[in-house]
Amino acid sequence: MSQLAELQRAFEAAVADPEADWQSLFGRTCRGVVAYANNSLFNRAGALDDAYPVIRQMVGDEFFEALAREYARTTPSTSPDLNRYGGMLGDFLAGFAPVAHLPYLPDMARLEWAGHLAYYAEDRLVYDWSRLASIPPEQMARLRFRFLPDCALLYSPYPVASIWLAHHGGEWPSLDQGAEWVWVQRQQGKVTVEAITPDRAAWLRGLMAGMPLELAIPAALDINPEFPLSAALAALMTAQAIEEIDLL
Amino acid sequence: MAKRAAWLPVFVVGSVEKSEMNAVRLTNLPSQMGLGLRLPHIRQILAEKPAVAWFETHPENFFGGGANIAALEAVRVEWPLSLHGVGMGLGSAVAPDAGHLEQVASLVERLQPAAVSEHLCWNRVGAHYFNDLLPMPYTDEALALLVERVDAVQSRLRRTILIENVSSYIEFTADIWAEADFLAELARRSGCGILLDVNNFYVNQCNLGRDARQAMDALPVAVVGEIHIAGFETRDDGMLLDTHGTPVCEAVWQLLDYAWQRFGPVPTLLERDTHLPPLADLLAEVAIGEERMARHVATG
Known part of the structure; x- marks a missing residue:
């Protein structure tokens, strides 16, 4: 693997586990990794806002935001375009116990x-x-x-x-x-x-x-x-x- | 090393005030303040036609058809437009998404924008995207790859693009180039222009201890085709987060003055993405920029 590919894989691992020790990769700036972990989660969670206004109304703002974060945490993005993110929410909800009472x-x-x-x-x-x-x-x-x-x-x-x-x-x-x-x-x-x-x-x-x-x-x-x-x-x-x- | 692009920059002007600076123009934008165009404001902008010299927007929000692109085409009729991509991730080790470039290309063809730009960043490992503007390791391998990728985009779009410096919360211990030198070398080898984001240099100065003025000094005057300014937010531990969620701070206005002194009054954009205020607030901030720019032009 090229050095660049290795560095980007290491970055991905750091974002997945920002509390671990990443000094060898980032030196004194390693505390910045948390910002990327947050961005990665919230960018994807926020992308659901646009597509699901009725779901939001049905479950309420606070619950929707928690739900969106949980979806983002468990569902990687496979497109550079965030408008394409969120298409599996129906399947996700079907297996999400906290909404089992809303079939x-x-x-x-x-x-x-x-x-x-x-x-x-x-x-x-x-x-x-x-x-x-x-x-x-x-x-x-x-x-x-x-x-x-x-x-x-x-x-x-x-x-x-x-x-x-x-x-x-x-x-x-x-x-x-x-x-x-x-x-x-x-x-x-x-x-x-x-x-x-x-x-x-x-x-x-x-x-x-x-x-x-x-x-x-x-x-x-x-x-x-x-x-x-x-x-x-x-x-x-x-x-x-x-x-x-x-x-x- | 990738071969030098076989096309020529599109925008060549007959007479340029600072001809020693910009013999060839990198964009067709007016040398005035512009405003980042966001979807929640687009209908109001079309209805009220505010006195903004130009707009810039993310092509990704206008992929496909329907109401959004129809509104953007109406904006394009009235104002010079810049397309500022956020999804190419040109520095990803894996090959870029060809479909994404094709969608940008079809928008460029449809809208004939006055400028096209992207970021000095990567966004993908394997099939998974971060949907973020991730900082590059500044290595020779990364530079060679970016030269190739920028060349491929410019060849496909048949025009010069601008590449923007990003804000960063980390730096790689593997870096062997300084950020601004890396960007300048990319511009030299690929023929692209530079979109100088003053706020990002300021964020990196505060977070990483890089000197923003030194960074600007490292960029050749002739390659800076556009400038960005925006506001950041501060994390509890003092780290600056580049959220584009607040008005521009005084330190960044002062760095912008420095940039205008060095690069001339190049087209300058106010960006705002989060905590989007009423359009009138953004227009007032653009007016502050216009006033500062005019003062600068008068004294410079």
């Missing part, structure tokens, strides 16, 4: 992270639906939809979309009202969250996985034999969620 918290974190990714997703041009007119109706079954990177579909056994909306001025749901499919999308620069019906969700899930239209429909019909395909297509068009439509 919907992990899914709320996953919803907020999907919104965070949507907020920073790349700008792309939206599909021009007038182009669809050139495709003969008998070939419609073979259409495949490419979704914009600023939308996401989630499922939770809890009404997380309704809870999220309540934190943004909506009505408070009853927690035992059951599962929700959640559509998350950036629209005009703002993140929107919507609970959608299970038949539409099943159809969208197939489409987002790359299935052609005809293969995505049966899953929706299993849930709702009256699945309103044309209304679902119209909603997709209105939502401006599609970047490109290919004919397979």
Whole structure:
């Protein structure tokens, strides 16, 4: 290993254990290591502020900050961009005993992270639906939809979309009202969250996985034999969620 | 040693007041005070259009699409803009994240900023990032690596970048260069400019006993393309923490006067990152800087 690589590995070890004796590495300045240990922890913990405002509201400021520090202590950063840090908070919360009494918290974190990714997703041009007119109706079954990177579909056994909306001025749901499919999308620069019906969700899930239209429909019909395909297509068009439509 | 960059600096001006100092300009920023642009202020800035000569911001906050980059593009229409990276970690022994450089490159292309800068630092061991500006060991090996890395960035961006001295809470016993000599040699060998952070030299003077004026004296006049000032906080044991969380202190204003005397009135930025006050407070602090700079230009 090069001397530089060795010095940087030694620095990493010092930051992980700042109270040990690091005089051979840093001489008389070794007491400064604590500052890096603190920076490393608080920079990452602070990065969660931006992505998880609803989680913060739900658990309170003090608890959220302790939680963020614990997440930072146990979760290394794998990106030079701190906006990419924090994506595993949902999984972390699922195993975090102090919030076991809030079983919907992990899914709320996953919803907020999907919104965070949507907020920073790349700008792309939206599909021009007038182009669809050139495709003969008998070939419609073979259409495949490419979704914009600023939308996401989630499922939770809890009404997380309704809870999220309540934190943004909506009505408070009853927690035992059951599962929700959640559509998350950036629209005009703002993140929107919507609970959608299970038949539409099943159809969208197939489409987002790359299935052609005809293969995505049966899953929706299993849930709702009256699945309103044309209304679902119209909603997709209105939502401006599609970047490109290919004919397979 | 890496070969010298094959491109030429982009900004060449016809007449320069202190031509013996800056035959080739390292940035296209006005020689006035600028302000660090932070997301919580961006809408107010666009609505009120304050009389600030230029803004600087971190490209990392504008990666991807959406509302942030749209707002920054609107700022760019009205003001000269500098992109000041915090994520490249150019001195990390492991190879840098190519995707990160590409994202910076696409922003540079999209915004055509008046300056691009990064830090004399490293940020990564293996796959793990510190998300911090860590001080380099000042060794020959580190210098050779940085020359290569700066060259690669300049070649990719096809422009001169500025490299900033960082604040430090430790120094390596392995150091064989003085910090400022190391930076000056990096500039000489890579062709980059220097972003002189006066506050960081002051923090290092207090924490590590390095002399800030001597450090400035070690930097060639022609390579300093921009200056930063900011405020620090003091830990219980007296160590200064470079938090950019307070107004600039008098000692740093005085060091800034010294810098302006030596390097001329180069574009100078007020940075504030934590305990972000109302925009009006920052504008007032920028005005203090403008006044001091004008006095300096008048007497200098």
